[in-house]
Amino acid sequence: MVERVILVGCELPKVTEEHFYYSMLELGNLAKTAQAEVVGEVTQKRERVHPATFVGSGKIEEIAAFVAEMDVDVVLFNSELSATQVRNIAKIVDARILDRTQLILDIFAMRAKTREGKLQVALAQYQYLLPRLSGQGISLSRLGGGIGTRGPGETKLEMDRRHIRQKMVDIKKQLDVVVKHRERMTSRRNDQAIFRFGLIGYTNAGKSTLFNRLSDAKTLEEDQLFATLDPTTRKMPFSEGYTALLTDTVGFIQDLPTTVVAAFRSTLEETANVDVLLHVVDCSNPDYVQHERTVLTLLEELEMQHIPILTVYNKKDCQLPYFIPTQPNYVEVSALEESSQYFLKEKMLWEIKQLWQPYVASIPASDGRMLHKYKHDTVVIEEEFDEATECYRLKGYQARKEN
Known part of the structure; x- marks a missing residue:
């Protein structure tokens, strides 16, 4: 089932009107990438974001009415929300409250294919989640499915800070192994010039x-x-x-x-x-x-x-x-x-x-291995065969020698 989403943005004085417009447009594209349907948009100009509800109380009531009328599943905010703001908004608005960061992390969770990618997404999601736990033993049920619920939140999440921290330590250990393997691969490539x-x-x-x-x-x-x-x-x-x-x-x-x-x-x-x-x-x-x-x-x-x-x-x-x-x-x-x-x-x-240095080399025709090495490891721009010396004369570019 495609989820119905409305976008919410707050235009602040330090942001130009044009930048804000493209930012909201991008938020809509992010929602579509997460397989949701955008059914509306609510924006407000403010001197600063409201500490309790992000937008003003009147605008929150307007969003609540819009949600009820349009049968909206998710309200998507174009900035990062604090745990307090999410809680306060959820008391008034009968829909799931997500912010831009959660949405990006959700798309990353959907897109990650390799083990390293999945581990990195999980780590980022736990790092986002940790400061948003208001107390030990809080229930963070994620059984509903839909955007904002992928990755480590696929099953019911009932972890306190200690459990999440332990999970993050485990992921970092697994990532270290993967990263060291990739570093070895990169080092091997570097040796090949x-x-x-x-x-x-x-x-x-x-x-x-x-x-x-x-x-x-x-x-x-x-x-x-x-x-x-x-x-x-x-x-x-x-x-x-x-x-x-x-x-x-x-x-x-x-x-x-x-x-x-x-x-x-x-x-x-x-x-x-x-x-x-x-x-x-x-x-x-x-x-x-x-x-x-x-x-x-x-x-x-x-x-x-x-x-x-x-x-x-x-x-x-x-x-x-x-x-x-x-x-x-x-x-x-x-x-x-x-x-x-x-x-x-x-x-x-x-x-x-x-970036490379020019070279001229003379290679005997009998030394096929050296000739192959030059053609494989360097950019050959000119090649001549000298019958008198039975040598190939090469001109080209090669990696600079390390001092």
Whole structure:
């Protein structure tokens, strides 16, 4: 059964009208991604949020009447609510009360496929839940099903703080094992001197579509928020014969809950190991500038701002008429066009040449192993055979030697 949802937002003085509009639009898209039907929206302009009920008492009565009239299942708030606010609202409004953070965590729980992804979501949900327990032994029944009930809340939750803390300790131990395994895999890749690209960007910017087209992978492509949650790394061949690595990651979003950033730090650190970041931006989205800022701010939080960035303005076939690139190093593409994929790969090859050092090598024709190693580990741009010396003369680019 599809749940009926109304959205509630509070426009504060520090937020522009345009930003608030797109924020509410995004909340509606998040609700649809969680398989709910949005049947209405209630907004209010305030100097500050009401400490007891988030919005004013008159607006809460209006929401209660709307819920009763439209047979609403869930009231979804566009900000994080405190435990007190949820309790006070629930006394007046006869529907489940959820906030933006719970909704994002719920979508993450729905999307997580790998063991690490599921553990990280569970940890973030427990971290969110812990400060919202008003006392020991409180019953948090989650048997109803629907949005806001996935993940560790699938069955009846009757845990006090001590039990939840113990559960979090257990999850962290399991995560440590998974993270150490991935670190070993990453270390092995680093030893091979392979050039690594990482795809980052706002959710639904088209990262997974680009990832599939560039690497012939088969990750999930959907016009939904957070279609990709677990990081995937694939080989990406260039026409020159060289093969690099490409990593797809979870999409970023504005006001991403701190619990989510903390839980997914290890996953996002997979991207911190790359040589160049491909920042994918949807240039058909009217709020693309804000999306760019969100991603760049989160990169600073994750201490990844030192990595070179190539901005990929995607969906140029649907580009806004007033679109203006804001980043210095950029390329405009459409992930669905073959010519764009070729053009992007040429630009990526150029990025490799900027960071690697040029070389000239002479390899005897009899040394097939060395010739194969050069063609596998370096970008060969010129190859000649000298019959007099019976040697191959190679020109190209290779990883810089560590001092």
